[in-house]
Amino acid sequence: ERQKAPFKDLFDFLQRTRAGEKEARHLIKVGALNALLPNEPKLLLMNEIYFKNKKRATLSAFLSADVELPSYNRFQKISNELELLDFAVTDHPLTLYEDQIAQIKPVSSLELEQHKNRRVTFVGWLVTMRRVETKNKTMMKFITLEDREGLVEAVLFDKAYKKYGHLFKGYGPYVVKGRVQSRLPGEANLIVDEVQVLQLEKEKLETESLALAERAENRRNFLFFGIDSSALFCVIMLYLHETKNNLSRNSQNFAEIFFIFFN
Structure with a gap:
């Protein structure tokens, strides 16, 4: 599939390969998709949003666009590799x-x-x-x-x-x-x-991403579950208002998301 054209982003990869949520999550955690975005926590969030929102790429891209998370530190990378591959690639496990x-x-x-x-x-x-x-x-x-x-x-x-x-x-x-x-x-x-x-020592596996994730938990739950039409409309309008200087650039995305959600 990649020989046809390079994958543009995670959503393009998921749509073209038809990878499942768990399969994609494992690929992300071991760094196999870092060429798409060298930030595993952000990719994991994008993956979760994509599957929670019925594989709607445009909507998922919109909902995850403003989320910033630090990349895994080397200890987290080694731990993920040991968990999923049974060996470490980043460094020796004694690290x-x-x-x-x-x-x-x-x-x-x-x-x-x-x-x-x-x-x-x-x-x-x-x-x-x-x-x-x-x-x-x-x-x-x-x-x-x-x-x-x-x-x-x-x-x-x-x-x-x-x-x-x-x-x-x-x-x-x-x-x-x-x-x-x-x-x-x-x-x-x-x-x-x-x-x-x-x-x-579990402290080695912690980065700012965990603290940010905790602070964003309510926001994530809102994005993943129970979004009704009026709520999403308000979110979109607020987003466009905050980026009014780039309104022309965002108008097409707004139209696509509005059409997907309300149809």
Whole structure:
């Protein structure tokens, strides 16, 4: 469809591709439609208005025209990518926890071998894990963790497994403490004796867009639900009055919206 002509805006994309509301919302949240408008919150609002108003592009464009929202910060972008793609494109997922990690001061995967036979702290994103039953009928768990520099292989033997094995239910990240074991040059792993799951600080995901959205909630509800003919007429007239210097430019839009709504 795009080969026929470039998409003009979000509404043109929705009309020509016939994408559903949920499908479009997911594309917007991962930044796939930023070429149309590099502002995900504004695109999400436009998408919602479009489908709440029975896919009327002209009316939707009018209702969303004066709404200004800040773009997502990098933490929000990473969070959306992890939620919908299961991996991050904008940056490494540990970026979400960089302040907490800085306070912990862990060793990196590149430094691990230098700490042979020492107890260290490492913070990593879970890549794989495998549970194994030993000959003695005890359980152990092998895990692979990733930081920005590389991978670390770690193992939880029976005692640590019983105490911390249940914590590995997602990607983490995990703060693991234990002794570094290195038998061959260039190879090191971690014998884990303590595990902690880092919790995301939600403040990182907040921008001015959330505050603006809260202040605009009543206005949005008015735009999405229960608009009657007289109310919409008043909104249109008020809009034209506020932009009277550009009345000739807006007159065509006014006529189109008036025709769509009242027919």
